[in-house]
Amino acid sequence: MTLREEHVEISSPSGLNGHAPAAKAATIRDVAERAQVSVASVSRVLNGSDAITETTRRRVLDAVEYLRYVPHVGARSLSTSRTDTIGVILPDLYGEFFSELIRGMDLAARAHGKHLIVSSSHGDTEETMAALRSMRGRVDGMIVLSPHLRAANLAADVAGRTPVLVMNGGLDEGGRPSIAVDNHGGAVAAVQHLVATGRRRIAHIRGAAGNLEADIRAEGYASALDGQDPIIVEGDFTQAAGHRAATRLMALSPRPDAVFAANDMMALGAMLAFQEAGVRCPEDVAVIGFDDVPLAALVRPTLTTLRVNIAEMGRRGVERLIGLVQAGANADPDTACEIVRPALVVRQSTAAASTAGSNPDRTAASPS
Amino acid sequence: MTLREEHVEISSPSGLNGHAPAAKAATIRDVAERAQVSVASVSRVLNGSDAITETTRRRVLDAVEYLRYVPHVGARSLSTSRTDTIGVILPDLYGEFFSELIRGMDLAARAHGKHLIVSSSHGDTEETMAALRSMRGRVDGMIVLSPHLRAANLAADVAGRTPVLVMNGGLDEGGRPSIAVDNHGGAVAAVQHLVATGRRRIAHIRGAAGNLEADIRAEGYASALDGQDPIIVEGDFTQAAGHRAATRLMALSPRPDAVFAANDMMALGAMLAFQEAGVRCPEDVAVIGFDDVPLAALVRPTLTTLRVNIAEMGRRGVERLIGLVQAGANADPDTACEIVRPALVVRQSTAAASTAGSNPDRTAASPS
DNA sequence: ATAAATAATGTAATCGGTTACATGACACAG
DNA sequence: CTGTGTCATGTAACCGATTACATTATTTAT
Numbered sequence: 001m002t003l004r005e006e007h008v009e010i011s012s013p014s015g016l017n018g019h020a021p022a023a024k025a026a027t028i029r030d031v032a033e034r035a036q037v038s039v040a041s042v043s044r045v046l047n048g049s050d051a052i053t054e055t056t057r058r059r060v061l062d063a064v065e066y067l068r069y070v071p072h073v074g075a076r077s078l079s080t081s082r083t084d085t086i087g088v089i090l091p092d093l094y095g096e097f098f099s100e101l102i103r104g105m106d107l108a109a110r111a112h113g114k115h116l117i118v119s120s121s122h123g124d125t126e127e128t129m130a131a132l133r134s135m136r137g138r139v140d141g142m143i144v145l146s147p148h149l150r151a152a153n154l155a156a157d158v159a160g161r162t163p164v165l166v167m168n169g170g171l172d173e174g175g176r177p178s179i180a181v182d183n184h185g186g187a188v189a190a191v192q193h194l195v196a197t198g199r200r201r202i203a204h205i206r207g208a209a210g211n212l213e214a215d216i217r218a219e220g221y222a223s224a225l226d227g228q229d230p231i232i233v234e235g236d237f238t239q240a241a242g243h244r245a246a247t248r249l250m251a252l253s254p255r256p257d258a259v260f261a262a263n264d265m266m267a268l269g270a271m272l273a274f275q276e277a278g279v280r281c282p283e284d285v286a287v288i289g290f291d292d293v294p295l296a297a298l299v300r301p302t303l304t305t306l307r308v309n310i311a312e313m314g315r316r317g318v319e320r321l322i323g324l325v326q327a328g329a330n331a332d333p334d335t336a337c338e339i340v341r342p343a344l345v346v347r348q349s350t351a352a353a354s355t356a357g358s359n360p361d362r363t364a365a366s367p368s
Numbered sequence: 369m370t371l372r373e374e375h376v377e378i379s380s381p382s383g384l385n386g387h388a389p390a391a392k393a394a395t396i397r398d399v400a401e402r403a404q405v406s407v408a409s410v411s412r413v414l415n416g417s418d419a420i421t422e423t424t425r426r427r428v429l430d431a432v433e434y435l436r437y438v439p440h441v442g443a444r445s446l447s448t449s450r451t452d453t454i455g456v457i458l459p460d461l462y463g464e465f466f467s468e469l470i471r472g473m474d475l476a477a478r479a480h481g482k483h484l485i486v487s488s489s490h491g492d493t494e495e496t497m498a499a500l501r502s503m504r505g506r507v508d509g510m511i512v513l514s515p516h517l518r519a520a521n522l523a524a525d526v527a528g529r530t531p532v533l534v535m536n537g538g539l540d541e542g543g544r545p546s547i548a549v550d551n552h553g554g555a556v557a558a559v560q561h562l563v564a565t566g567r568r569r570i571a572h573i574r575g576a577a578g579n580l581e582a583d584i585r586a587e588g589y590a591s592a593l594d595g596q597d598p599i600i601v602e603g604d605f606t607q608a609a610g611h612r613a614a615t616r617l618m619a620l621s622p623r624p625d626a627v628f629a630a631n632d633m634m635a636l637g638a639m640l641a642f643q644e645a646g647v648r649c650p651e652d653v654a655v656i657g658f659d660d661v662p663l664a665a666l667v668r669p670t671l672t673t674l675r676v677n678i679a680e681m682g683r684r685g686v687e688r689l690i691g692l693v694q695a696g697a698n699a700d701p702d703t704a705c706e707i708v709r710p711a712l713v714v715r716q717s718t719a720a721a722s723t724a725g726s727n728p729d730r731t732a733a734s735p736s
Numbered sequence: 737a738t739a740a741a742t743a744a745t746g747t748a749a750t751c752g753g754t755t756a757c758a759t760g761a762c763a764c765a766g
Numbered sequence: 767c768t769g770t771g772t773c774a775t776g777t778a779a780c781c782g783a784t785t786a787c788a789t790t791a792t793t794t795a796t
Contacts, residue, residue: 025505025528025529027781027782027783028782028783028784029782029783037745037746038745038746038747039746039747039782039783039784040745040746040747040784040785041744041745041746043783043784043785044744044745044784044785047784050744050745051743051744052744052745053743053744053745056744056745068528070501070504070505070528071505071782071783072446072505072781072782072783073442073445073451073505073506073783074441074442074443074444074445074446074449074451074753074781074782074783075442075446075751075781075782075783075784076442076782076783076784077441077442077751077783078440078442078443078446078750078751078752078753078781078782078783078784079750079751079782079783079784079785080751080783080784081751083441083442085485085506093467093470093471093474094467094471095467096464096467098467099461099462099463099464099466099467099470102461102467102470102486103461103462103488106461106486106487106488110487110488113502115485115487115502115503115506116485116486116487117453117483117484117485118470118474118484118486119474119478119483119484120471120474120478133438134481134483135483136438137393137438137439137440137441138441138453138483160393160436160438161393239666268666272666272668275668295663295666298607298636298640298663298667299666299667300640300643300668395751395752395753396752396753396754397752397753405775405776406775406776406777407752407753407754407776407777408754408755408775408776408777409774409775409776411753411754411755412754412755412774412775415754418774418775419773419774420774420775421773421774421775424774424775439752439753440751440752440753441753442751442752442753442783443751443752443753443754443781444752444753444754445753445781446751446752446753446754446780446781446782446783447752447753447754447755447780447781448753448754448781449781
């Protein structure tokens with residue numbers, strides 16, 4: 001006991017609501033002192049682990065309440081070497097894809113009492129590494145999204161002991177735990193759908209060069225063409241690129257009667273370009289996208305696409321990572337690559353040249 | 369010096385890349401030992417504060433590199449009582465509004481070397497408080513978005529010493545540092561624009577009841593009507609609500625010749641409903657939204673709306689909060705309410721019944 | 737009644753940084 | 767050659783939790 005007087009605190013004049021004035025944050029020792037117990041007991045009550053008398057528990061909880069005590073996270077993490085935080089490194093934060101992903105991750109994280117640190121790297125490999133380094137030690141595990149295979153693997157390296165879950169769309173992860181969309185299968189399904197609805201000249205607007213998912217989708221497209229020669233134009237996943245690509249496709253003769261765009265935004269851009277040029281969709285040209293962003297159901301004609309349940313994927317990612325963290329240095333390294341299979345969602349944009357109708361099948365909330 | 373032998377480390381057989389085997393994470397003491405300096409010097413080098421010989425600096429940095437040393441964040445935060453992390457509590461994570469906001473915040477955070485913890489509360493006041501409590505001590509400051517005035521104020525209370533920046537759309541923040549959209553001014557501008565383009569029966573589709581921003585926009589609408597009686601139908605910010613509301617408006621006679629929806633998603637829903645019913649936009653009815661989500665420029669007719677630079681708002685928020693954190697218990701409490709004025713973006717949906725054309729004035733990138 | 741087992745609580749070491757203060761080295765003036 | 771000031775570095779206390787182990791109280795067995 002120090003020299004400080006020990007008498008019971010006189011309820012402060014301003015303490016009308018029964019709270020301490022608290023000029024400085026209370027520590028576990030303050031709580032212990034006020035509850036007349038040891039710091040060990042306080043810790044035990046707060047972590048619900050050991051056997052504790054009901055009396056003690058009450059006393060501690062009252063003191064906690066009165067002092068508005070919140071454990072110091074840093075101190076806790078210092079002794080437990082856990083942070084209850086997981087880091088997410090994204091190539092970008094723009095667009096509905098990432099917002100959906102974060103939503104799913106947040107859901108899972110909350111459910112497990114974890115916190116989420118997000119950071120974007122603007123697609124730059126070097127920045128990805130920087131983000132990673134700065135997160136190291138701050139999180140119990142990380143989820144890294146990168147369109148480049150190399151970046152993701154480097155990441156897992158730099159991370160050292162920190163578990164890393166890779167989500168970069170590549171299936172071949174060299175034994176790293178990962179989750180990936182079946183881009184190949186999705187592309188094949190898209191082409192087959194177009195073929196099945198009678199299309200014969202199917203073009204592809206591909207994603208950014210060097211982007212792993214773009215490559216795989218393009219490859220899937222080419223492999224599914226039944227005899228027809230591939231018609232591929234470059235894109236970069238933006239709506240503007242889709243617009244430009246469609247313009248180039250219209251200049252071809254014979255003009256393609258179907259377009260498989262590597263993502264929805266490009267598909268939308270293409271649809272607008274066709275519309276502006278008086279080329280009717282789906283009558284003259286069918287359009288199919290990839291992702292099923294909410295927008296796909298809001299445009300007219302509504303867009304046929306391959307649905308990836310993005311939020312669900314984010315949820316799974318977090319859950320999987322938490323598993324990895326708990327496994328720790330255990331055996332059973334969970335080295336699997338989980339594959340998410342996109343589902344074909346047929347809407348108006350690929351109708352067989354005679355169907356119409358209105359079926360706004362999804363809605364999107366927006367706040368403010 | 370302990371009993372452990374002190375001889376120079378034999379370069380490990382696996383250390384081909386010049387790195388330590390590192391079975392456990394290196395501490396500052398390991399670095400000090402390897403660099404043959406004291407922990408104080410290591411700390412000084414790493415924090416760049418004090419005077420340090422070039423020789424020492426090199427030795428330390430080499431050791432850091434070799435051991436892949438990363439300071440333990442918890443320990444650091446324990447002694448400095450800083451976390452270099454800021455928390456963001458959102459009512460929801462759904463939709464483009466929040467994704468844009470987070471994007472802007474991330475940008476600013478990175479620029480200042482801060483980390484971002486995000487969490488959503490699903491609009492529930494109780495959950496907002498829970499999120500807040502669990503973040504307390506984990507962050508240096510928080511940004512709280514809440515559509516309910518009460519929640520935001522409670523939040524600032526619960527936070528205790530942690531600085532809180534409120535962004536809830538309410539202008540009257542009782543002296544709390546805040547950033548808010550000028551919802552009233554925006555609504556007035558919307559109505560005035562409709563009046564100026566010759567509309568005479570202007571209806572309003574309002575946002576969710578109890579939502580502060582919805583209330584203010586509705587109030588602004590009513591106040592700007594020049595003599596005309598208000599025509600207000602309920603909504604909840606979703607596209608589906610806009611659709612339903614428009615259906616009800618079409619049943620009125622005489623039918624309104626203009627609709628001001630409290631956000632873009634409802635405006636889009638309304639436009640679709642009109643379109644399906646054969647009511648032409650803008651010829652028969654003008655539609656104006658609020659927010660300027662990327663989608664607004666992608667639909668046909670393109671949507672006139674009030675642009676709020678959401679990402680910029682997020683950036684400002686973080687910057688402002690960092691200011692608050694640095695000010696600390698200083699005087700000059702920075703109690704201002706910063707106001708963001710939305711800008712009218714005129715597009716096709718409010719053309720004066722004779723204009724047409726194609727002007728896809730914005731594009732949106734999407735990744736995968 | 738006493739020993740042994742069990743339950744509840746307390747004491748103090750520990751985690752890994754930062755930093756006030758102490759110490760040592762060195763230069764230069766006298 | 768000594769004293770003094772400056773600069774670089776080292777020592778050790780401290781931040782606030784957790785938890786192994788020690789201690790005390792309580793129950794049960796004999």
